[in-house]
Amino acid sequence: MAEYLHSRHIGGPSSVDPPLSQAYGYGIILGLGFAFALGMILTTHLLKRFNNEEQTSEAFNTAGRTVKSGLVASAVVSSWTWAATLLQSSGVAYQYGVSGPFWYASGATVQILLFATLAIELKKRAPSAHTFLEVIRARYGKTTHLVYLCFGLFTNILVTAMLLTGGAAVVNSLTGMHTVAACFLMPLGVVIYTMFGGIKATFLTDYVHTIIILAIILIFAMSAYASGDHLGSPGKVYDLLVQAAQTHPVDGNAEGSYLTMRSKDGIIFFIINIIGNFGTVFMDNGYYNKAIAAHPVAALPGYLMGGLSWFAIPWLCATTMGLSALALEGSSSFPTFPARMPASDVSAGLVLPYAAVALLGKSGAICTLIMIFMAVTSSLSAQLIAVSSIATYDLYFTYINPFATGRQLMVVSHSSVAVYGSVMAAFSVGLFYAGISMGWLYLWMGVMISAAVVPAALTLLWKGQNWYAATLSPPIGLVCALVAWLVTCYKLFDGDLSVSNLGSNYPMLAGNVVALFSPVILVPVFTYALGKANYDWMSMLELKSSDDSDTSSGTEEKEVAVETVVLGMSTEESTKLRKASKVAKISTTIATLGFLVVWPMPLFGSAYVFSKPFFTGWVSIGIAWLFGSCICVGLFPLWQGREGIYRVFKGLAKYLTP
16 A cells, blocks of 8 residues: 555556555545535425525525525635645645644635625625626726636636645545546536535535534544544654654754744745735635625624634644654554655645555545545535636626526526536646646645735725726736746756746745735835726625526426616615624734734744643644534534524425325
């Protein structure tokens, strides 16, 4: 098993069977995929029959704008739990020690928390929008809309590519299933249930996926820190990490230890991570979709609960699996024993599956396979809806057929889900053969998309930003970022612009920093040099929601032209949104300072190396936090939705009773 797992990623012939047969790979991908597809088709039918929920294009893309905070939080957690969340975080734990999981988690939590402010502003300023690109067009017009359309689609393409390349690498390493087959088959079931259920299906499947992922992380944590045969306690893990640091100390870490927050490469990763994730949240239409689908007063608590709940997932998962890989690397149970993991395996995201096999053997491999499948498919469904809503409302309805019927909009929504899923499967195969891994894409994403973050956020937050600043800053920032990335690599590696050199820390750091911060200079220059705007927000308020409930009744089918109506909002809801806007700005600022400054910086600045009791407390807090996440995104949504659940089961019971 060890030789097989190692050889599959360095090109050597396989000499030993993988931990699981290919039947497990095909069985889980196709079996669970179609099980979820059939489940969501049935759920959609039950909601229509017993809960009076019609599937119009408006409902397909916005879920009626009535989703409650618990389900919003669960969907945020699920959508933000990519394959990279589990795989990349474990990889940086393996490379940098305890600092890696914390920098990954904190550097990707603050974006969700800060996005809560944008979610409230979106609900307040454009209550009838379907996508954030509609808001851009309402304020700035066609040219700016097309600029942000490109950046939005870049974001969705990069995220989807990371999901499929990371997921396929894990399936391949654990089962021997061919990477190409995994790339094409993983999206299949997701495409089916997303086509049938729309964004409501993604909310419901997100909930189930989140519960399964949380349960498996707890299994891993208990195996490593409480009851496992190979480790079994924080103290045992601590002792093995001390021993690992003596054998192969970490260059740039305090005392070469894995048990310190002072890590030179760790802090570089943190900067790249936080910048790139601003792009993948603020430029991903999927997060705006969830804000749009939320009830006006549910957006803020939903995103706050989601962000705080999500933090525990990469933190505990990586602190468990990344450190377990380090602790068990010298054991015969570890797949690459007696050698260390090669860098290509770490970049491919294989630290977690290797650790799982070392901890639990075949059971660990099965748990990993299920968990990664859940992470990939739940995030993929959000990407499918994000692209579908852009294709439907920002392309077809805006530029091709402004008088489309509801049925035509549904056809476009369904078609775009299927086309995008197929195209991205093929694109991911191309990346695989080009040698582009999930880890490489994760570091590069900020270079490509983060130049649009600042002007996009200011579209909702500042009435003074003018057309020139909003339109020109993103493409100019992108060009500057690409130049910084390439030139830094050229200088550092004497002109060798290979994939591995371009993916190294310093070129990626340069590109990411320039991408995010160049608009900080460009926006004020364009705004004040060419005339500050004084936008009145009215064109956003005048955006329309589609009243497209042209449905079939009996044998008679009606084609009704789409009417447009302004989504009404009560005075009470408007007041609550204004109050929520103030609360969001204060609470998210405090939380951001806590995660980025108050908690980690004293540990980083003091170069403290964890003692055994401190490490035990660190792990205990992570486990307790994950249990809190289980309550927040597992039990709370059930409580909030108890009336609807009761209504459906009551109707079903009556239907089944003779």
